[in-house]
Amino acid sequence: MDTREYILANVRKNQPANHELPGVPRFHRQPELLVSEFERSLKYMAGEFLASPPSDFAAYLRENFPNAKTICSAVPEYAGDRKPEDYRNWADAADIDVTIVRSPLGVAETGSVLLTENQLRVNTIGFLAHDIVILLDPKDIVENIHDAYEHRAFRESKYAVLMTGPSGSADIGGKTVHPAQGVMTLTVVMWPAEL
Amino acid sequence: MSVIDQAKNAAEFIEDKTHEVSFDKLIWMLRQKRDEAALQVPEWEQLRDLASAIKEHTLANLGPYLELFEANAKRNGVTVHWARDGHEHNQIVYDILKSRDADTLIKSKSMLTEECGTTPFLQSRGVKVSETDLGERIQQLDDEPPSHIVGPAFQKTTEDVAALFSKVYGSDPNKADPVYLAHVMREHTRPLITEAKAGMTGTNFAIAETGAIVTITNEGNADLSANAPKLRICSVGIEKIIPNNEHLAVFVRLLARSATGMPITQYTSHFRAAREGGEMHVVLVDNGRSDRLGMEKFWPSLKCIRCGACMNTCPVYRRSGGLSYGSTYMGPIGIITMPTFEIRRYSELPFASTLNGSCTNVCPVKINIHEQIYAWRGVMDEKHQTPSLKKQAMIIAGKLLSHPEAYRIATQSTETALKVLPRFAIYNHFNVWGRHREVPAPANETFHEWYRKNRTH
Helix, strand or coil: CCHHHHHHHHHHHHCCCCCCCCCCCCCCCCCCCHHHHHHHHHHHCCCEEECCCCCCHHHHHHHHCCCCCCEEECCCCCCCCECHHHCCCHHHHHHCCEEEEEECCEECCCCEEEEEHHHHCCHHHHCCCCEEEEEECHHHEECCHHHHCCCCHHHHCCEEEEECCCCCECCCCCCCECCCCCCCEEEEEECCCCC | CCCCCHHHHHHHHHHCHHHHHHHHHHHHHHHHHHHHHHHCCCCHHHHHHHHHHHHHHHHHCHHHHHHHHHHHHHHCCCEEEEECCHHHHHHHHHHHHHHCCCCEEEECCCHHHHHHCHHHHHHCCCCEEEECCHHHHHHHHCCCCCCCCCCCCCCCCHHHHHHHHHHHHCCCCCCCCHHHHHHHHHHHHHHHHHHCCEEEECCCEEECCCCEEEEEECCCHHHHHHHCCCEEEEEEEHHHEECCHHHHHHHHHHHHHHHCCCCCCCEEEEECCCCCCCEEEEEEECCCHHHHCCCCCCHHHHHCCCCCHHHHHCHHHHHHCHHHHCCCCCHHHHHHHHHHHCCCCCCCHHHCCCCCCHHHHHCCCCCCHHHHHHHHHHHHHHCCCCCHHHHHHHHHHHHHHHCHHHHHHHHHHHHHHHHHCCHHHHCCCCCCHHHCCCCCCCCCCCHHHHHHHHCCC
16 A cells, blocks of 8 residues: 555544534624724834835835845835846845835734735745835735635735744744844835825 | 653753753743733634634544645645655655755754654755754754754753854854844855755645645744745645635634744745745655544644643743653643654653643643643553552552541651651652652641541531
8 A cells, every 4th residue: 555545544544533613703803993903913023114105215215224225126116126027046036135015915913914926926035135115005904814814815826925024033032033034124004006 | 762761851951050940931931921912812712612623623534634635735736745654754855855956955943854853864865954943953053952842942041052153153152142143043044045955844734725835933934945945845744734724814813822922923824836937845744643543532632733832831841841851742742742653762751740731721722631641641551651660659649548547647657757757768769759859848737637626527
């Protein structure tokens, strides 16, 4: 018997008695302001929050990332120095100082934003960059993780990540410090998609 | 292999007060943060019930769910492999790497690959394996196994890590600052990530309905391991399957809060198919799980989502250090799983517990951990795996407790003896309890004596 057949036969032989699969409630509390809940949660995870698009985005970037030489933009709102497609070898994205990308979904409960290959195009630009600025339409914020998992990206994308604040680690001393292997800072800008 | 003497290992660990105190403090802080996080979610207990029921349903139908997962993963272009044990798993991984000339592999933390001994297997065959999780990397550099399933290096103080990094990377040995050390790690690990030919991760959840692999991490290293190189291998214990995304939501809400008290980890990542221009392999690993599924008392341990909450709350774990268990999984969850791998070697572990039940109370998937620990003691006894001293003591205690007269005489004479015997006689070889603790001061009278004086009927 090959390994697959052996494992499946042994599993079938040993399965315990059936238990019903429960339905999962949505646990909505309907907070009045999803945006402020999102802001609170994001800041708890050491993310930065901007309530509206800066009037001069280029000046904002210069001011907040004064040492940035390479800005990779995956959005039409800003040209940047590079496009994701410039990185034929995905590991080369390590030279990016700031990545700018739009997220199609935010989660108020946790301050998370969704990114998939559709937004990133070259997935590593979301991790190898020094800093990341994420545009999010406030209308795309849902209340909790249960709502988030209804998004089609989790059924259709090759890769989907709920990214929450900058990379960190609590492995030394048990308290989370930044950075780890991903971005050093993460900023979410409330930026309506139709603007 | 010889029997792991957890008590002896723990005694060695607590000889060093610095580590005993700092470990206990850190681990208890995690337990407190877990409580705070749980209190902020009004439906917390309902989520635990749901998580338990979802896991029980999936395990009761694991065969069909495994086949559904396999079919969907294949439809997504993923190559699915099956491994009966750790050796088969390691051989599959090695064959994939070898056939693609991949001699450098970056890994993110995976307890399953620890269980399978994957890194030494690959290294002995010429593959350069680099851990990219900070804690796991620290342990790799110091040639030590993990001491905690969530924070592998928790047993080390910040000063230990500063000294280690100084030796390996030449950083400042006197700068025992976690932020500085995190920067040192990033600087030295980044090149390994960008130059590796293959990446490997474990799995927190495998979704049957979508064929996706889910990893829950803080550092971004799993996403880099999976996206930077074109070749990506993912090891999956067969018990990690859950039906669909609706159920995943329950576990995502519970896992980080139970582990560290954070509402979520920085990266909750879903890999349904290979990156553009790449290939993705999934290795489904049994390694004793399908046998455990048939153990009437012990199959619920397969519900475990590896949060470590049972370890953080366990007074024995906190005061023993994680390495004292001599096993891949440690603390309460280790006690009830390790004997299924090797009963003789781990026959002492079920006795490393006070049976206080706190592990069961914090478990997000409601595994009856303390009841299983007790049941394992029974198994060890039946299979003659209980050490003779412990067994003789239990027989004597059993007789005394079932004969009230004998019990009263024994307690009275013990109280008297404790008052008059010299120290060397009390703290003798057979007094295991007194090896690291002071015996309480003897009472002037037993409860029975007091009761007779103060109550008439």
